[in-house]
Amino acid sequence: MALYGTTNQSAATPALTAVAGAPGKTMLQLAAQTTGIRRAWIYEYKVGPLSAPNATDCELVWTLLKQTSAGTGGVTLTINALDQADSAAATVALGNFTAEPTGADTGIVDQVPANQRGTFQWVVAPGGPGEIVIPATNLAGYGIRVRSATYVGNAGASAKFRE
């Protein structure tokens, strides 16, 4: 069981991604890909703001949802094995899209309405029950999306998964 982690800042030149109004902005997408396609299981994700709070107190609505395509203009993020002896992950991590990946609200796995100063973490034991399965289907996976009508700063998301 190989464990991996990534964030929307895991790149040689990290790009900050601004929060957007409805339907929101995908900060981090984890998806299967054709090369070495296999299932993966998300066992942890964390989200929070990366910029100074808005002067008017407001909300950040975080959503973990199923997506069926990669967004447009996304950058491939680095995935690191938690044990450096493990092989590279077959799953791909994408972020900083110019156009959102395909994913309807019917595919929402979890949603957290939080204050703009709030952070949220969800975790299960890796390999145990309750993990979120990424199907072995090309570019199918899950995205961590955030929306706010007021907050326009950047946000961060990280996820850990196993293959």
Add this chain to the structure above:
Amino acid sequence: MRKGLSGYATLTDPAYSSPQEWDTFTCGHCWPPTIHRVQPFCDPADLGGLCKVCMRLVCPRCLGEGCAPFERALEREEANAQAQRWMEQG
């Protein structure tokens, strides 16, 4: 019931003096799987239920719908995508 609460969620919020924490469970029937937070000391009947076939907690939406583990939907989705890929490749 307690054994089915496999996850843990933590929310920090400036409105609270300490982090808000919940046990969570992932519905064993929903596809895609859905994560549900559990309020402390809540009535187990409010959670949904325990499927006596696959012995997993299920959400209120899936309660009474029969046992349909999410793996079945997952396998169907993967098979559909594989068939589509074969057709596209000729």
